[in-house]
Amino acid sequence: METTNRHNTYNTLFHWHSFRLKLVFEGIAVGILAGLLVVLYRFALERAMVLLQGIYGTLSARPQFIPVWLGVLLIIGVILGKLTKYEPMAGGSGIPQVEGMLLRKLKMNWWKVIVVKFFGGILAIGSGLSLGREGPSVQLGAAAGQGFSKMLKRVKLEEKYLITSGASAGLAAAFNAPLAGVMFALEEVHKNFSPLVLLSSLAAALSADYISSGFFGLKPVFNLKSLSVLPLKSYLYIVVLGALIGVLGVLFNKSILKTQLLYSKLKIIPKELWVIIPLMISVVLGFILPQVLGGGHDLIVGLLTGDEFPLAFLFVLLLVKFLFTMISYGSGAPGGIFLPLLSIGALIGGIYGLAVVNLFNMDSNYINSFIVLAMAGYFTAVVRAPITGIILITEMTGSFNHLLSLAIVSVTAYIVADLLGSKPIYESLLERILQKQGNNDAAVGDKKHKLILEFAVCMGSMVDGKQVRDIKLPSHCLMVAVRRGEREIIPNGDTVLCAGDYLIVLTNDDREAKINDSFTKLCGSCEVQK
Known part of the structure; x- marks a missing residue:
């Protein structure tokens, strides 16, 4: 059997069963990297805001320098425009871009995003714009996870979880809120409560929070001594x-x-x-x-x-x-x-x-x-x-x-x-x-590479309570396993799918976006449907 291709069917399936514990340790490593990056970003923003207050204090006392400040802001505006033109994925919040990348509808160059988002965010927020550090922190963490995966040549399956772990770590470090970072990865980014996402994200978020707490202390972001409880x-x-x-x-x-x-x-x-x-x-x-x-x-x-x-x-x-x-x-x-x-x-x-x-x-x-x-x-x-x-x-x-x-x-x-x-x-x-790019269904990937996807079956979805033979699965994919609690079932035509099951699907790398869309419709959404 040919196993030299790390992304072929054999190695992809073998990797699925062997990397769960490994993913936790890699999540810790990604959390440390993302934590350090976001801590530096957060510290730079705090210094920039202190500097901004000083600038306006000086301008109030010496209004003759206002034209100089206007000139500085014009230069900053030109720099920000060139930065976002150089790397469009670094513009805006960063959270939609991370979600699009995980859906394989967008591509991200991790080191470009880190450079542009880091310095662009400091210039934009530090100049006084009403923008927050959390979206950039999430994207910086996700980029750190992608960079970790690329440098160690991890398979696509693993990279997806490492990107999510980095995003979770980014939010945890931005607000000293590790549990919120984990929940954000589960509820917003992946929109399902996969144990794999939970384990890797939790490891990353706790590591990032440890790093952040070492720099900023263990106190909450809004340190209230007392808060009256409403009767x-x-x-x-x-x-x-x-x-x-x-x-x-x-x-x-x-x-x-x-x-x-x-x-x-x-x-x-x-x-x-x-x-x-x-x-x-x-x-x-x-x-x-x-x-x-x-x-x-x-x-x-x-x-x-x-x-x-x-x-x-x-x-x-x-x-x-x-x-x-x-x-x-x-x-x-x-x-x-x-x-x-x-x-x-x-x-x-x-x-x-x-x-x-x-x-x-x-x-x-x-x-x-x-x-x-x-x-x-x-x-x-x-x-x-x-x-x-x-x-x-x-x-x-x-x-x-x-x-x-x-x-x-x-x-x-x-x-x-x-x-x-x-x-x-x-x-x-x-x-x-996606509308601006005109690529809602764009294929991002290599058709020679295989990929494992995981989908949660929601209560009342199209596949809930049905046998596999009665479900019209999308083309170019294969359901290789059904995880039910701690059990993993090899499905056949008689297998009945139940709410709470996780479907393990094998597909080509370049088909991930369409397969994601198809199974999301089949398995339902954890949000209220209209």
Whole structure:
């Protein structure tokens, strides 16, 4: 038997049964690499934001230097345009690009992405654009995982898990939130709870969090000493907040896509210079409303630690932060929407909390609770990953007393957003990228190479409860195993598939994208179907 080709059928199947434990150790290695990279990125951004505050302090005292700063921002805008033109995969959030790559609909050059995303993100966010570090951190981690795989010449099957592990590690290091990093990989990136994804991502996320904690300490990102627990009799307010957040989350998603469309119709300015528009706007905001610059970390900290803003001022902050986030992200600059949307959610929660306190005489100590709940709900309404949102906010605040209320507001926001027909933002952004490239069904791979894919059977899907012989499988693939719990079944025509099974499918590398789409329809989605 010929076994020299590492990607042939024999070696691919043999590798599937032998690499599970190995994947954990490789996940640890990827987590360390991604953790170091993201820690350096996070540190550079923090220094850049401190420098930015100093610059605006100097400009306020010496306004004659404002033209110099405008010139610097013009140069930064040109540099950012050239960087994203050099490596288009490094523009925007990075999370849709990672998902597209795992679906084999996009290709990514790992070292180019690391260089462009790293320095581009520092220039864009450090200049004051309303963008977050988490999307770039996820993509940087995924690129580190891909680079690890390429340098050690791992097979495609293994590379896919290492990329996911890197993405999980990136989010864990960005927010000191390892469990959220794992859940994000399962719920958003892979959209199923595969044990292989769980093991490798958990190993990577814990390693990255260890590295991050060594640099930034063990304290949560938002280190709250105390957070009042809302009494059960006030839970009706939480449901109302969840419904409001759901509606506003739909508005966020539609506005992001609409802003991108408006930029695409802007023919006067070349695409690579679009970023100059938000950079120029940031100068005005830097003088009159500096709180909206950057991702919004300091804004959230201010809201949670007792900065007393009048209700009218909070409305102004909310409106300007929302619009500036749209303008910043729509320009295609390297940066994410994770942290900006959390800051917008925090502002909504602050406004809602103040309104409840003033109208219904509730204790003002509960305002912080509404801020935290709104962050989780808004994340869920926009990203449509409720479990990730609950765990992320829990880890970021260090409070485990709000799990019930976080779950209620997140589920309510999810249901409202779903009823309004809103799609998850990263899914919509990926579709937009594929439409621009005109390659929704593009084959990315080598037809000589074989690949193992894994699909979870969801309850009520087209294959749930059916025999294999009754299922019309797509061409150019073979179902080689069905994993049911700890058992692995070799399927035949009489094998009945059940919800919770994992189908192990062998296919050609260049057919992965189409096979993915076909089996996703057959096995169903873990999201609510319409």
